[in-house]
Amino acid sequence: MFLNNKSIEFIKENVKRIILSFLFLSYIPSSYAQNASNTYSWDSLPKIKETEFKKDTVEITTFQAKADGITLNTQAINDAIKTCSLNGGGVVLVRKGLWLTGPIYLKSNVNLHLHRGATLLFTADKSQYKIVAGDYEGRSVARNESPINGTDLENCAITGEGIIDGNGDAWRAVGSSQLTAGEWKSKLASGGVLSDDGKTWFPSQQYKDAHVLGKSMLLLPGKKTEDFADMKDFLRPNLMVLKNCKRILLEGVIFQNSAAWCLHPVISEDLTIRKITVKNPHYAQNGDGLDLESCKNFIVENSVFDVGDDAICIKSGKDEEGRKRGIATESGIIRGNVVYSGHGGVVVGSEMSGGARNIFIENCTFLGTDKGLRFKSTRGRGGVVENIFARNIFMNNIAQEAIFFDMFYFVKFATDSERDQTPVVNEGTPIFKNMVFDQVYCNGANKGIFIRGLSEMHIQNISISNSVFKVNIGAELAQISNLKLNNLKFTTTSSSPLVTISTSQNITFNGFTYDPEVPVLIKLEGRDIGGISLQNTDYSIAKKRLELKTGATEKMIVFR
Template sequence: MTEPTFRKDTINILAHGAKPDGATLNTKAINAALVACNKKGGGVVLVPSGLWLTGPIELQSNVNLHLQRGATLLFTPDKSQYALVEGFYEGKRAARNQSPISGKNLVNIAITGQGIVDGNGDVWRAVHKRQLTEDEWKKKVASGGVLKADGKTWYPSEQFKSASEENKSMLIGEGQKPGDFAGMKDFLRPNLVVLNGCKKVLLEGIIFQNSGAWCLHPLMCEDLTFRNITTKNPDYAHNGDGMDIESCKNFLIEGCTLDVGDDAICIKSGKDEEGRRRGIPTENGIIRNNTVYAGHGGFVIGSEMSGGARNLFVENCTFMGTDKGLRFKSVRGRGGVVEHIYARNIFMKDIVDEAIFFDMYYFVKFATDGERDMRQVVNEGTPIFRNMKFENIVCNGAKIGVFVRGLPEMPISNITMENMVLQTDKGIELIEASGIKIINADFKTKETRPVVLVDNSSQLLFDRLQYNANTDLLFEINGTRSQDIKVINTDLKKARLKAEYGQGAPEKDLKLFTAN
């Protein structure tokens, strides 16, 4: 990663008429300072302490926007200040309101300091009554907006309500322009910071909070550094991701703190055919020394990963209370290859669902298990997740330690998990998986029947598997495709029953337990 460097020349936004009174709209003053700094060859634009109300800010090449401690950029709730623009929504071209902070095709840019960037996100987003306390709900209703007919959902406006209930699309079709979506403008929530096609980018020290949708969204950027920043959104923030690194190359995320309403550190690369046409993977990334509190996942890949992801290294990260820890998700139709992912020294506490999670059925519901088992033709829309290693993983509290669910036509393959201690309700569930190795893993589970569930999975190795004494059932093995399963260097006497077989699992052919 090559970090940006800047001239020492500094322009104070006060010199362009900005006022820190929380009431004056400073959009023109701040943007004028950025442009002036760029024209002088670059340098630093200084935002001193104060409450600076502003509309959208457009970054400039060779300029470091520096917020002193005590400085808050508060983005106006006046939605007329945000132009309709062509952007992206979950990997596809879409009409959006202009982001509070944006930059396109820039080089050598930064946002640094110890200040706060606040997107005023509550004016953009809907919220369900169940997501708030009774007092919070009363205040929300009293603030304006409109309610759904059942009185359980609050919308910012009638326009937002209409677009939501009619499921209007924000995706830009053939021949359409952003202005064609004016009738649903209020519904087109902006991401807080969007950087598109930029090189040598640094975000450091800043608190980014209250985004209308995603918080930080670098897209097709190179040489990207996020260091010691905080992203913060309410837990009810719909699409309130912390940072979505999409189709970026050569990046570092270190020392960051995330407490958000959706996925925290998320890797993406476009969605479905549009993402495959773009064909730009997210690659060559280091994610280290980060802490995640609330979030749907601590470190996440997908589900929009149609351009692929590779060569990612995650280490020394702590997840405290996230829904899932390491989360990998996709679905048929995405395509893309996710491979060469390495994670070590991952520490988790009070995970709501799964500590380690792979699922190729994101947002898919089935009438029966038989419907899920239907094998489909492998094509460009088949997602592939393979060749990963996780080691030194500790989890204190989760529903499931390891959950892996691939596709019948494309199992999740060649994943090694080594040196783990997982205190969870359930142990391991492997469904449509191949080449999974669990080595030196201690599963301290509340449920003891079974510790390991295998469903139509093959070429599995369990080496030095540890589990509770007096376990009722160690393995439950189902499915005709379950084969070549080995358990070595493991005390089998602690289990009352070693294995049960069902749903056509070929017990006689498995040779499940081998000599130590």
């Protein structure tokens, strides 16, 4: 049988897809295979076990705590918590006042309750915080003790209407461009040292040296915590770390001004986070709001976030260490939350090497965040992110993208080590698939939808429906396979093409609405494109229906 060049190319392309599919299936960890028959849905959400406490109450003043903002109450508060727990649990009460303290250790069956007007202010005296073995960005690292700590606990809570303040400005560096002239002047007057170019303020010479020399905080084999004494100031603590805990409640309290991440539950389950406020300055380096790492069965609802980095973030370990741990963040509900400042409203990654799955996001509002729904990873991470569902998401004045997927995310930090970044499918290949977004409304963003997968592993099986985007640029799609866009409306201001597609397969537009006189409706760029289909759409109102670049052809797309 004679085969012409087109037939040969067709066969080659299909063989390539079969091989990629086989490799994709080969690298799904066995722990994910057993969850393939997902039983969760909007009508059957994950269940979270709740806390319950005795009514017995212990006041911290019984242990000579003083609300004068000067007395260090570390011992008194910890003694109150310990005594309450030893007596079977109950409530440790913090009445109104300014309570200065060092690190606090929560205990099982204890509800730390703050009255309105109560502020737990953590001391800026770094000698009160020991260097300990901790977890940060998915790696085992040396850290200063967190202000609030808990390990191997069950049934614990922080509730009330008070404030917990991490005194983060004493720990973090800041650039002159991030502050007003008056704020910068005050910062210089507070002490510290400047970078050689005079543009960055550091809390101490020790911090500056660690930053300039690129010192690592990784607790590698043979390293001890005391080995990090010469960079102690650089090891900024998260405000709260709860590890290997069950049945956690955070409710009503304001958590603010963390030195690094604010709230960090890790390898924990049955978390209820409700009606809290999380605040970090916009310039707060690594100032995440909530980082749920390798956690199972959680709900985050009716809370407010206004932070310096990602707001609500899903993580599960980093690179090889995270893959060896192999604990996904799964079975969660995120609903009714408001996010103001933040790099992303709800974020997955980039440290997601243990995977993430079965997460439901609804009725959330993002006001002025950099990005809305943000998914990020990079070669070498590995992990499978799947079964993510979002509906009724409302965004206003988003600085960058409303919906964002990027598999080329990488920022060099002190928890990094070498990893394989070659473009082949292996255990370090991140896999993002099977997500459904419905009723996403964005009034103002640079781009409505941005998707960039990997050449060796496309982002797969994404559906976006019944959504409206008022943006500069509609969508940029690359390395995506099996994307369904149903009943989308775009209002755009840019002279760029409404949608640009490259290196992608099987994209369906159904019921596409856009402004008349759009310069270019669809731009195809490159040779590796196929299965693009538009239907139930008026193509006549665009100035130009199709633009072809760098080898793209009309046969790659069908207008129905």
